[in-house]
Amino acid sequence: MTLSAIEPDEFGWFPYQGFTFSLGLTEGDSAWTSGHTSARHDPALGRMTVEGTMEQQARIAYAKCLAILEGAGFGPEDVTRVSENVTVAGLPAYEDAAGVRRELLGDRPTVRTVVVERLVRRAAWLEVELHAVRGGGRQLRVASEAREAGTWQASSITEGEDGVVYLPTVTPVDEHGDVVFEGDFVSQYRYVLERAGAMLESVGLTLGHAVTTYDYSTPETRAVYRGTHRVRKELLGDNEGSVYPGAGGILMSRLHAPGALVAIDVTASRHPLELVNPGWSRYDTLTYAPGVKAGRTLFMSGFAALDMESQQALHAGDLGRQAEATYGAVLHLLEHAGLGPADLLETTEYCVESAVGDYKAVAEVRERLLGPPWPASTGALCHSLLRPEFLLEVFPTALYPAVETGTGEAHR
Template sequence: MTRSLIKGSGKYAAAVRAKRAGLLEISGLAAYDEHGHEVFPGDLMDQTRYVLTELMQPILEEAGGGLDTVCRLSVFTTNIRQWPTVWAEVQPIIGTPPAVTVVEIPSLVGKIAMVELEITASTNGNRSERQEVRAVTQGAVPVVRKSIAGRDWDLHAAAFQLGEGDLIFLSGLGPTDGDGNTVGVGDPGAQTRQIISSMSAILREAGGSLDDVVRVRVFATDMKNRAAINAERMKAFKEPRAVSTFVQVSGLEEPDWLVAIEATAFIPKLDH
């Protein structure tokens, strides 16, 4: 048993207990085919089903799990009113409902995307087709199945599977200096650099570095700034880069913030 559900009174689990070793973090994914083209315009149901079965499920299987090992499902959608109907159709694919968060946002990456899904799962660590001999117990291992390995994973990994070590959860960071003043007003690239600099300092204090980051969530006030934000991420983070979700929000903590970034790092426990 890799997970145990704490049932609530609603349609989702109230909480899920999972072991850290074998924990799998999957990037936020939208409905793009192998050529990078968006699919199923205007159809939230088919976009959701495609992400779950054609993208998420192969990654889960590669890590020794399946959709029934999902602990947490985060749903970012541009049409929350349709979600109850969609959930009624896709829930049998997942099985017993995990912990679920559903949020409506004004825009996603791309022109027709209506949903982006992000998953945390508890797997047994028995990867099926990978050739690497590095054990999951030695740290955070990038996971991608051969069937989707040809897609563009330059900006972020498809998934990371965790072994023994410490998880470091960073608050959502804004572009502020040590005195709390906003840095780079009007410049999304400069703001991103400041956030990453703050993130690096926090991780050094925790005994880690940017290389230990396994998940980021980027909250931007305008998708037009995505290129500038991602350019700074590409410079700062080495491959394989952390799994990632990028969403547009209607506002951030301070009115002159263009971006905020939340991160999770994994510092492995190494045998000496």
């Protein structure tokens, strides 16, 4: 059983053939959509357009994603994880989008909210990405009506396909909604990781089950970011034989609440974790892994244009060449893991806002290096990256093909 592109019979927003991403992918009882905004093709203008209030944009974005899922036989009741990229400009109206989501999906899915600098379509304020499992997966913990420390908004904790457990975005706020440790990035980082650990413990897991920790911080934290190494080593690697999760770090000019210096998305797995490293020695002293295999899923750290031996940033100022080096590293890890481009499940690309004028060069690289069925993909613009020379960082995930058993059933 392999990944298949979702190709709805009707998709009225734009002709979707010919891109280097799929509308969405399906395999067995699971489906993943790419990130979608309210953009639609205007034949009269001959280009994509975005318009409307936040509520109107949210309705269109959700209509697109749900139409994609419907094309693969899934409905709103099957959605287990929602990722919403909301722009800094759209953040004041975000509750309007949240209201649309609750109307359409209720409180069943896990909700992740990433504040991004802006989206590729400048007028777009919201981008939506959905993961679905037939039957809705397992709701491990129902969204609480009372504010919980560490959460920005009420959200459930769900388990999707292949034992993957999704936590909502964790922020440095207490149960009253006040930012903790204001001005102290490392203490806020410890707080969000500890809160993520408490959430996992509430569903029978620990931080030792984490497969990825993707964090979002602000430009001023770059100077003290190294302080997270000690925190991660203590909280994520304190047991003998521990496998550090994959990680990524993205910088935005502001986050969910004034004074918040970090937010984090943690994914965990019920399966044993296996380190996947093609021999890159730089990871020997780091508190994150290039790849983690758990069940049939290969979770990966964020990749950028880095020489893995010298640790030098490559191709300063050239987005196309940086994309080539970035995806080259991803494919090298896939090959080491016995996989190829067709096994790429998801890619999330963060491009520095100042380089967006050259963003087409990334699609040209993807066209040469990747291929059908094309991964489900999401792209957003960030303020900058942890290494100031980087213009692009990619968060990839891959899926091992199911092995057919003698009974004709797929072994997962």
